[in-house]
Amino acid sequence: MISAENLPILVIIIPLISAIITPLVGRIHRSIGWLVALLATSLSFAYSLALIRSVMENGPISYWLGGWEPPWGIEYVVTPFNGLVLCVVSFITIVITLYARKSIEQDVSESKIPFFYSLYLLFFTGLMGIVITGDIFNLYVFIEISALSGYALVAMGRERDALIASYNYLILGTIGASFIVLGIGYLYMVTGTLNMADLSARLPELYDSTTVRSAFAFFMVGLSLKLALFPFHIWLPNVYTHSPSTVSALMAATSTKVSAYVLLRLMFTVYRPEFVLTVVPVTKILLVLAALAIIIGSVIALAQTNIKRMLAYSSVGQIGYIILGASIANQASMTGSLMHIFNHALMKGSLFMVVGAMVYRTGIVNIEDMRGMGKKMPFAMAAFTIGALSMIGFPFTVGFVSKWYLAVGALKADMWYFIPIILLSSLLTAVYFWRIVEAIYFREKSEKLAGLPSEPAEAPFGMTATTLFLSLLCIVFGIAAFIPTKVAAAAAKLLLGG
Amino acid sequence: MKEHIVIRTVSRLLIPFIQLFALYVIAHGDISPGGGFQGGVIIGASVILYVISFGMEDGRRRVSESISDFMNSAGVFLFAGIGVLCILAGGAYLEYTAFAGKAAHGEHAEHALHLASHLGIYGIEIGVGITVAAVMMTIFFETARHEDD
Amino acid sequence: MIELIIGKYNYWIYIALMMIGFYAMIAKENLIKKIIGMNIFQTAVILFYISMSKVRGGTAPIEWEHAVRYENPLPHVLMLTAIVVSVSTTAVALALVIRIYKAFGSIEEDKILEMKGDRTGKTPESVL
Amino acid sequence: MMEVIYILPLLFLVACALTAVLMKDLLGATIILGAYSLIMAVVWTMLNAVDVAFTEASVGAGITTVLMVAALSRTVRGEYEPPHEARGWKRKRFSITKVSGFFVVVLTAAAMIYGTMDMPDFGDPNAPANLHVARRYIEESRHETGVPNFVTAVLASYRGYDTLGETTVIFTAGMSVILLLRRIRRE
Helix, strand or coil, X not given: CCCHHHHHHXXXXXXXXXXXXXXXHCCCCCCHHHHHHHHHHHHHHHHHHHHHHHHHHHCXXXXXXXXXXCCCCCEXXXXXXXXXXXXXXXHHHHHHHHHHHHXXXXXXXXXXXXXXXXXXXXXXXXXXXXXXXXXXXXXXXXXXXXXXXXXXXXXXXXXXXXXXXXXXXXXXXXXXXXXXXXXXXXHHHHHCCCEHHHXXXXXXXXXXXXXXXXXXXXXXXXXXXXXXXXXXXXHHHHHHHXXXXXXXXXXXXXXXXXHHHHHHHHHHXXXXXXXXXXXXXXXXXXXXXXXXXXXXXXXXXXXXXXXXXXXXXXXXXXXXXXXXXXXXXXXXXXXXXXXXXXXXXXXXXXXXXXXXXXXXXXXXXXXXXXXXHHXXXXXXXXXXXXXXXXXXCCCCCHHHHHHHHHHHHHHHCCCCCHHHHHHHHHHHHHHHHHHHHHHHHHCCCCHHHHCCCCCCCXXXXXXXXXXXXXXXXXXXXXXXXXXHHHXXXXXXXXXXXX | XXXXXXXXXXXXXXXXXXXXXXXXXXXCCCCCCCCHHHHHHHHHHHHHHHHHHHCHHHHHHHCCHHHHHHHHXXXXXXXXXXXXXXXXXXXXXXXXXXXXXXXXXXXXXXXXXXXXXXXXHHXXXXXXXXXXXXXXXXXXXXXXXXXXX | CHHHHXXXXXXXXXXXXXXXXXXXHHHCCEHHHHHHHHHXXXXXXXXXXXXXXXXXXXXXXXXXXXXXXXXXXXXXXXXXXXXXHHHHHHHHHHHHHHHHHHHHCCCEHHHXXXXXXXXXXXXXXXXX | CHHHHHHHHHHHHHHHHHHHHHCCEHHHHHHHHHHHHHHHHHHHHHCCCHHHHHHHHHHHHHHHHHHHHHHXXXXXXXXXXXXXXXXXXXXXXXXXXXXXXXXXXXXXXXXXXXXXXXXXXXXXXXXXXXCCHHHHHHHHHHHHHCCCEHHHHHHHHHCHHHHHHHHHHHHHHHHHHHHHHCCCCCC
């Protein structure tokens, strides 16, 4: 019967089967697609929690698909590292699903809602599959599942620019994925295996091979494209700006995080830390790119007039933080980097959800038009303020925790020069968020807002409640930081090789 | 393309054979090149040929939207479902030999295991075939120009 | 030197093909041309995998009593998946191009970029 | 000898790819792309990758071409050519994309050629790729799965889960196309 040892596959297969049946059962009533999505993501989250508990108590889990022993068959592996990511992704997706219902009914025409939720679940399945797999080609297959469904989801945006954003995302995404599959081919060619653990055992003696080195370069380029690491970020602002609000929130909170996870997984567990640190000092390049991403992302965000685009550029900067921590590569910085995957998902998720609620009710996306919004949508704007404080890195918010770990890590590695960069970027973040917070609370109503009825009008309960919930979590985990920190520290230790 | 009698006659003659070949390809995937995917593509292609020679309206009358939508899901569902059945039979996901049950340890153990494995492989090949055929049709129906375009 | 060429030329052809496709994907303005490039790019990767599976004196990987050696079946399996991915991506890309043409009236990237941000045209499905 | 016969279709492939990319008439380019796929299938047959060749012939040369033609019939057939009197800045923009694209391509090609240096030679039976996992598939799969076609054995049994993923990719494409293109019925 279905027992505990089948948990790893259930995490993936439940949303997959739900995605398959959604187009059929979704026709009965327009809410059924949503209900199925909610149920599937909730079950997936529950199983992920069970998995991580078991991993923290009994050590890593390996699941053999088809009963074939790896490396002959495909293997699923759960460690504290990917267990954490599984939980984060599935948790955020539940919250966004709860949020999605009304927003999607407005954005997508009724006959297509079942197909939308089917793709939504496929996107989720793809992300979870990427995280849990221990086989490098299986990784590619799931990357493609999430990417393909992502393209269609993005194209559902309200304006026609969404189509062009989606098309460019498709072209760049395909280039990225092709580089990844090429890297896989190069590795297979010299090792004869596709299993990640087996690869990591066979690679060290081949570190001098040009094939192994260029495979690494392909992985870096391919994943940087998927991850939107500066200077490969060009697709990201358009995609985040023009997608439907729900999709922006989902992508900002999950998909780049998962790509960051894959990058770390490849850098530190397929290749070993000594490869990226000493044999080919790629972390030095990544440090520079990360620093550039942090500064340039913040500066460009400062110049934006569209709130979604501003948040998108801010994401480019935040991705820089994740990579920065990983490339400093000591215990503290790696913990900070992993924490930031979790924390940024919370913060950016809630901020995009606020924007979605605002768009739902008023259609406003320009920062200029947000003046006086605090009176119109008090709860949503409170959530925005919390998210903004957290982005800045205010104490008692999650943003502070990860930045603290990053700074400690930089100091311990004698890389003090990153401290001013972190501070400068926090300052810039404070500037571009504070001008909005000031506008929404302390300014006269904009013309556009004045044209609407003046009494407070929040978005529907489901949207407002989930948004507030997520932003409150930014504070809860900012104060009770020890819960995620414990897992992140265990994961960081694992990544750095014991 | 209302007057193209040659095209219509030829495709009317060809389509049954194409589909028969497709079924052959699916059924013989284990001993010769081909399998569910290739067979499914050929079935899809036969429907596309029909639509090209007889027009969209006629094609949709043969394979209606609800049928192709149902088949899209049915194939993958069959595939994923076989995996779940393997779990229920006590094996890992997609471990077909779990179907052999107690026979796996009897005197004809190898035979039973091969039978179970064949059963699973045929099942998933058919699943792949259904989905691929249906999706190929769906994509063509949606992509091609409609009469009123 | 000759040995190097004999041993590797197959890989270099795949690199040439791949670069032709890659160039079309990043430098062409026409959206359909980009898709053509994408197809060439992806098949080139597949050619690379298939070349890797070749074994001198091998026969097709189907059990045969007279066979001495077989080709490596694993890259074949992987590349079946890659072909599927390639056709799926093409289908989605073409669907997007059709929608873009309906919404912008052009499939030239530079012309569309000029129209970008112009909010008069609504996309949406009403034009389908 | 084999090598000489084998290099001809490869060169032909390069010619087809170049033509498909350079040709202004999109319909023509699409047909050339179909020919390219078919030759590719021939090359793969020569390399004994029969399953892959079969798939490429039906998918690459067949379905992809049909879909491209269908899409062309709903858009435009020709690639846009800038008129001679086009303004200077515009021509410049054109060339900037092209030149930078060219540099990126050359750089990538260099990285790839660098990577081929330590690769095992083409057709080497003792290449690592043919030894570790693949050897077991060839030696044991008949016994373990009862299927004589090794490709099917690996595809459906050892790596059956990848095939589920592959079918899901196709399903995803179907759903995406429906979401993008299906007309909304108005009652």
